[in-house]
Amino acid sequence: MDRPPQSKEFQMVLQEISKLLELSENEISGGRLMEACQCLLKANSLDQSNLTVFTKLGHCYLLLGNYELCYTCYYKVLQEGSGPTVEEAWYGLGELYMKQQKFTNAEAAFKTVLGLNPNFEMTSAIYLKLAIIYKKLGNTHKAISFFKASSQYRDLLPNQLNELLIQLGSCFELVGNKKSASELFVEAVKLNKNTRNIVCLAWIFVKNARFDKAQTLLFKASKLTQNESKEYHDIQFILALSHFKNKKFTDCGKILMNLLALYPNEPYYLACYGILEENMNKYASALHYLWRAATIIPDRHDILMSISMIYEKIGYINEAVFMYMRIIEMFSNNEQAKTRLRECQTGQRMPLGELDIIYIDISEFPFHRTIEPVSNPQFQQDISIPKPIYSLFSMNGFNNNINTQLPVINLPQKRPSDMVFEDIKY
Known part of the structure; x- marks a missing residue:
């Protein structure tokens, strides 16, 4: 901007930009x-050097889903700006990376915000988002710590508090603390009796073998949805899993087959139908469905382990060995794969029981919303045992074009709270 800073024209431009910024917020x-x-x-257009405008544009493009222009705006601010605008741009960049599921990059961006300003106005939200990131990255205990840290702030919006309750409950379920998970899901339902909260509570009843109570809640949840929506069908999926856990395999199979006719590429439906088939000793069919699930979500070690163990059960030891080795390469801390590999190589294999349902992150309900139903379902019935797909696996790397020295972030000091989190142990 070439106008002198004190000129009347300059002041008029600043006033006009201020009005436009306020209008954009409205x-x-x-x-x-x-x-x-x-x-x-x-x-x-009035001032192409105004970095506040670029920051707000980045936020707007993020909401519109134009990630390329969003990144361009934030990057300009980070390259040329300082102070609050840079902090806000880093925060926006963290949100962008989360939407792109680049969780390592998102972690770096949010930590940078706290390093620049530990008193950033959205600190409670940052701790909440970092907790979700650590949960996604598999560090459940660290996630729980950050969820509890976020809960100490009193400025969480109702939707953020709801997310905290659901995500923290999911973490407790993951570490086997069903009691605390149930308490948190109950709190979420008290806060908001929406479909997702009710389904989460029903899921804990399924895990606790309280099938009648779970099915009553699922019926209530289904009444809140449109009959042909993905949300409705995912409720039917949870009902199918309730039948599976209750050993009602026929009822479970009927529901899953109907769902797969509509959503033949839904990986959870595919994987769980494969597990059902394995429990009914239909190994060829089980492999067919599990492989299809693995091609859609190739980074799920539990699906890959299920495939490996079926190969081992039916005597395809070379295929099982290959799969265990590949799992260990992808997931170096997978002790189950290491044990099975060692047993296969030594010939001293322990017998395998029936497979259990893969891990379902109930906080993701409704699942895989980008998958569209087929208009004229013609479900594929031909089943064959596929050979290992060597080119299947690919690990998506994260490329961060902005380098920064990441600070060490300590949890905030505990504050008095009357919320349920204080009584929860793990």
């Missing part, structure tokens, strides 16, 4: 994202 609050974007683009 448009965003009203859900009018395109209108907000137009306001910000007009502000940008």
Whole structure:
């Protein structure tokens, strides 16, 4: 901007930009994202060096799902700015990486915000997001610590508190603390009787073998949805798993087959139908469905372990050995794969029982929402035992184009709280 800073023209431009920024905030609050974007683009045309405008544009493009332009705006701010605008850009970049499921990058961005300003106004939300990231990265105990840290702040919005309750409950389920998980899901239902919260509570009843109670809740949840929605069908999926856990395999199979007719590429449906088939000694069919699931979500060690153990059961020892070796390469801490590999190589194999359902992160309900139903379902019935797909596995690396020295972040000091988290142990 070439105008002298004290000129009348300069002051008029600043006032106009301020009005446009305020107007864009109002448009965003009203859900009018395109209108907000137009306001910000007009502000940008008045002063292309205004980094506050670029930051807000980044936020707007993020909400619109234009990740390329969002990143461009944030990057400009990080390269040229300082102070609060940079902090806000780093926060936005963390949100962007989370939407792209680049969790390592998102962790770095959020930690950078706290390193620049430990008193950042969205600190409670950052701790919540870091907790979700650690959960996604498999560090459940660290996730629990950060969820509890976030709970000490009193500025969480109702939707953020709801997310904290559901995610923390899911963590406790993962570490085997069903009692604490149940308490948190009950708190979530008290806060908001929405479909997701009710399904989460029903899931804990399934895990505790309280099938009638679970099915009553699932029926209530289904009444809150549209009959042909993915959400509705995922409730039916949880009902099928309730039947599986209750050893009602016929009822479970009927539901899963109907779901797969509509969603033949839903990996959870595929994997769990494969597990059901294995429990009924239909090993060829089980492998067929599990392999199909693995091609869609190749980084699930429990699906790969299920495939490996079926190969071992039916005497395909070379295939089982290959699979165990590949799992260990991908997941170096998988002790089960190491044990099975050693037993296969020494010939002293312990007998294998029936497979259990793969891990379902109930906090992700409804699952894999980007998968569309087929309009004219023609479910594929031909079953064959596939050979190992050597080119199947690929680990997605994260490329962070912005280098930063990451600070060490300590948890905030515990604050008085009357919330349920204080009584929960793990």
